[in-house]
Each structure stands twice: as structure tokens, then as C-alpha cells.
Amino acid sequence: MKKLFIVTGEYSGDIHASHVVKALKTLNHDIEIEGVGGENLRNAGVKLFSDQKKMGAVGLTPKIVLDHFTLGKRIVDYLVKEFKPDAVLLIDYGVFNLNISKFLKKAGIKVFYYIPPQVWASRKWRINTIKKNIDEVLCIFPFEKEMYESYGIKTHYCGHPLVSQLPEKADKDDFFEKHGLDKNKKLVSIFPGSRVFELKNLMSVFIKTAEELNKKHPDLQFCISHAPNLSDDVYDKYLKKTNFKVIKGENQALLSVSDALILASGTVALEAALYQTPMIIAYRGPYLFYLIYLIVRCIKRVSLPNIIADKSIVPEILQSKVSVSNISYQIEKLLYDTDYRENNIEQLGKVKALLSDKVSSQEAAKVIADALKV
Numbered sequence: 295m296k297k298l299f300i301v302t303g304e305y306s307g308d309i310h311a312s313h314v315v316k317a318l319k320t321l322n323h324d325i326e327i328e329g330v331g332g333e334n335l336r337n338a339g340v341k342l343f344s345d346q347k348k349m350g351a352v353g354l355t356p357k358i359v360l361d362h363f364t365l366g367k368r369i370v371d372y373l374v375k376e377f378k379p380d381a382v383l384l385i386d387y388g389v390f391n392l393n394i395s396k397f398l399k400k401a402g403i404k405v406f407y408y409i410p411p412q413v414w415a416s417r418k419w420r421i422n423t424i425k426k427n428i429d430e431v432l433c434i435f436p437f438e439k440e441m442y443e444s445y446g447i448k449t450h451y452c453g454h455p456l457v458s459q460l461p462e463k464a465d466k467d468d469f470f471e472k473h474g475l476d477k478n479k480k481l482v483s484i485f486p487g488s489r490v491f492e493l494k495n496l497m498s499v500f501i502k503t504a505e506e507l508n509k510k511h512p513d514l515q516f517c518i519s520h521a522p523n524l525s526d527d528v529y530d531k532y533l534k535k536t537n538f539k540v541i542k543g544e545n546q547a548l549l550s551v552s553d554a555l556i557l558a559s560g561t562v563a564l565e566a567a568l569y570q571t572p573m574i575i576a577y578r579g580p581y582l583f584y585l586i587y588l589i590v591r592c593i594k595r596v597s598l599p600n601i602i603a604d605k606s607i608v609p610e611i612l613q614s615k616v617s618v619s620n621i622s623y624q625i626e627k628l629l630y631d632t633d634y635r636e637n638n639i640e641q642l643g644k645v646k647a648l649l650s651d652k653v654s655s656q657e658a659a660k661v662i663a664d665a666l667k668v
Contacts, residue, residue, distance in 0.1 A: 296666045297379040300329030301369065301394070302346055303387030305523070306561070308332040310409060310455050310655065311385050315340055317659035325666070328377060330369065343372060362390055370397040380666050383658075384428075385409055392420060395427040404665065408432040408452070408658050414441055415601070421445055430665070432658045435602065436648060450661050453652030456561070460568055464547035473539060479515040480553040480629060482507070484538075485545070487558035488521035490528060495578050496616070497532040500556055503621045504538060510622075514629075517541050519548055554628045556621060559596050563608065567599040570642045572628040572635060576611040576621050599645045607641040 300315070302308045312334035315327055319339070328341045336342055344365060373379055381404040384391040388411030398405050407428045413421045414437070421442070424431065430448045433439055434455065442449040470477050484504060486497045504516040520529055520542035533540065541548055549555065549566050555573035557563055566573045575597045595601050597608045609624045611617075627634055 295324055295326050297326045297328075297377060298381055298383060298662065298666070299343075299373055299377060299379040300327065300331065300335065300340065300383045300385065301387070301391055302329070302331045302335070302385045303390055304346065305332060307386040307409070308334045308346060309459075311335050311383070312338040312340075313455065313459065313655035314383070314385075314408065314658050314662075317653075317656045318663060321659060321663045328379075329383075330365075343369065343377075366390065366394045366397075370394055370401070373398070373403065374401045379403060381406060381662065383408060383662065386411075388412075388420070392423050392427075395423070399427040404429050406430050406432055406658075406662060406665070409434055409455075410438070410442075414438065421447075430661065432661060434654060436650065437602075437604075450657065451650075451652075452654040452657035452661075453650045454564070455654040456564060456568060457646070457649050457651065458653045458655070460565060461546050461550075463550035463569060464544075466551045469547055469551045473517070473541060475517070475539070476515055479513050481515055481517060481551065482554045482556065482625060482629075483517045483519060483548050483552040484556045485519045485549075485558060485562050487560070488523055490524065491579065492558050492577075493524070493528065493532060496558055496576065499616055499618060499621070500576070501532065501536055501538070503556065503618045503625075505536070506618055507622055507625060511626075511629075517548060517552075519545055554625055556625065561598070564598040564602075564645075567608075567642045567645045570639050570646075572638045572642070574609045574611060574621060574624045574628070576616050578613045578616045599642065602648055603641065603645050607638065607645070 300311050302311050308331045311331055315338040318325060328343055329335055330344045330346055331340060331342055332346045382398055384395060384405065384407045386409040395405055405428050410431050410433060411420055425445050425447050430450060431442050432450050432452050433442065434452055436451060439449050439451040475481060484500045486493050486500055507514055517539045520540050522543050529540065546565060549571055550569040552571055555566055555571055557573050557575050559575050559577045563573060563575060596610050599608050600606055611620050628638060
């Protein structure tokens with residue numbers, strides 16, 4: 295029986311990993327899989343060496359660094375001395391996974407990397423670590439294949455997992471009725487991010503923008519998306535003086551039924567693009583982080599739709615330019631300038647076409663199955 299070990303570090307990676315496991319098991323049941331993950335991997339029949347909740351902390355505090363180092367050492371020791379897998383599948387979570395890949399390579403273990411670090415966006419020097427320690431990259435963006443292969447790295451383009459995993463658009467009438475929304479008004483939804491510091495830097499200006507637009511345009515209504523990983527208390531302190539609806543745990547449905555979106559950056563922008571919902575990206579963070587980002591970045595675009603299309607489709611409002619007036623102007627343009635809106639929707643449709651119709655998890659599973667000869 296062949297053995298595979300999977301390492302994920304975040305909730306999204308756990309989901310993607312579970313789809314790969316299910317696809318692998320349809321190809322052949324004679325494979326033993328263990329890994330680091332969460333409920334999705336466990337429900338897919340994977341024996342967990344460690345729960346990924348222990349990896350979810352973000353930052354560079356001594357405790358977090360020590361915890362990650364200790365877990366990494368435990369994983370490598372277990373793989374080399376006990377489990378002895380035929381291959382390891384790393385998924386996303388770049389800093390941790392690239393670090394342990396060095397030790398896996400030394401141990402002679404075949405390593406695949408699905409959803410590799412976005413070296414094209416920043417810290418491009420990491421590609422050297424990938425070249426030294428990864429046997430094959432299973433990439434999800436079309437432009438990544440050419441980039442990795444130009445460095446002599448074996449690469450397979452799997453397609454983006456969202457293309458096959460994203461739910462169909464929600465029924466707008468049903469959604470509006472469920473949440474008490476006015477069917478005669480346009481809906482603008484706000485996604486302020488999933489990290490506490492993002493809410494701290496963005497929530498106030500997003501709410502003020504919504505209030506100003508609400509006064510100016512009585513045909514508008516607003517919803518705020520509540521990131522499921524943040525507690526109600528985190529949100530409540532920003533919402534004491536507003537009556538806007540807050541919707542939790544229905545991100546994709548909300549994206550699909552909205553007329554326009556105010557987003558912090560991230561994967562949510564790509565989800566919105568696949569639904570062809572017009573949006574603006576507004577993002578600001580601590581200036582020290584921003585200065586570091588300016589130093590290490592490799593491209594000037596921020597949002598995934600613009601990066602994939604290699605042109606500006608989604609308006610990006612960053613750092614000092616994040617203001618009520620700038621956000622309001624772009625939202626009004628998307629809602630009330632008919633020609634601009636129609637062109638924007640058309641361009642978002644082209645983003646989806648660029649990602650191909652491959653079922654990403656199945657592509658990844660085929661590569662791994664072939665390599666293991668299961």
C-alpha cells in the first residue's frame with residue numbers, strides 16, 4: 295500500500311486538500327493518507343497527525359515561531375522515522391511548508407506542492423527554495439506554469455479550485471426575503487476582511503462610506519459580511535451606531551446577489567469576479583507593513599482579477615487614498631454609469647475564461663496517482 299502525507303495550515307487549505315483526497319480515492323482505494331489538517335480532511339477519511347488549529351496563529355512572536363518550529367520538527371521526525379511516506383503533498387501556507395520542504399528533500403522524500411506560494415507577487419527569491427526542494431509544482435494560475443518552468447521546475451497547471459468548487463449564484467429573491475432586504479433597492483455589500491487589523495484599518499471608513507451613499511441615494515441598501523473566523527464581539531464594537539444588516543456565514547451567496555461590492559483584498563475578489571459582480575478593492579494597513587510590501591513586491595497590481603487579466607479591471611484604492619469620497623465615486627460609477635458597468639461585467643467574465651474549466655483537485659490527484667503508480 296502506498297502512503298501519502300498532506301500538510302495544510304489554514305482552513306482553505308484543509309478544504310482544497312479534502313477535494314484532492316476524494317479524487318485520489320476514486321482513482322484507487324489502496325492508498326494510506328495521513329496529514330495535518332482540520333475537519334474537512336478528517337471527514338475525507340484522513341488520519342490527522344496534528345490539527346491545523348495549532349498552526350493558525352499569525353505573527354512573529356517568539357511563542358508562535360517556537361510553536362511552528364516544534365511542530366515542523368515533529369512532522370519531519372514522524373515522516374522520516376515512522377510513517378515513511380512515498381510522497382508528501384504541501385498545500386499553500388508558504389513559510390511553514392517551504393521550511394519543512396528542505397528537510398523532506400534531505401530525507402529523500404518526494405514532495406509535491408499544490409497551490410504554491412505566490413512568488414510572482416512578492417519575495418520572488420523563494421522560487422530558489424522551490425527549485426531545490428520541490429519535485430513538482432501543481433499550480434493554479436495559468437501564468438505560473440511558464441514562470442516555474444523557466445526556472446527548470448517541473449510544473450503541472452491544474453486550474454483554479456474555485457472554478458469547480460464555487461457554488462452557483464444564490465436565488466436573489468429568496469436571499470432578499472430570507473434576510474429582510476428590499477427587492478426594489480440595489481444592494482451594496484461590504485467585506486471588510488477576516489483579520490482584526492483589517493477591521494481596525496478599514497471598517498470605520500467603509501461604514502462612513504455606506505452612510506454617505508445611503509443619504510445620497512435612497513435606492514441603495516447595504517449589508518456587511520461577517521467573517522466566520524472572527525467573534526461577534528470583534529464586529530460589534532464597530533457596529534454600535536449603525537443599523538446595516540450583518541450577514542455571517544453566507545459569503546458566496548452574498549457576493550452573488552449584490553449589485554456592487556466594497557472589498558478588502560484577497561480570494562474574495564476572485565470569487566466576486568467569477569460571479570461577475572462589480573467591485574472595488576480598498577485596502578490599507580500599518581505603514582511599516584506597507585513599506586515592507588513595497589520593497590518585496592514583484593508586481594504593482596493588488597487584486598487577483600487584475601493580476602490574472604494583466605490589466606486594471608477592478609478599481610484599487612490603497613493606503614492614503616482610502617477615503618469616503620474615493621470609494622463613493624467608484625461605487626457610484628459602477629452602479630450608475632451603465633456603459634462602464636456593462637464593460638466591467640464583461641471584463642470580469644473574461645477573467646473566468648482565463649482560468650480554464652479544469653477540475654483542479656482532480657488534476658492534482660491524477661499527477662500524484664501517476665507518480666505513486668497506485
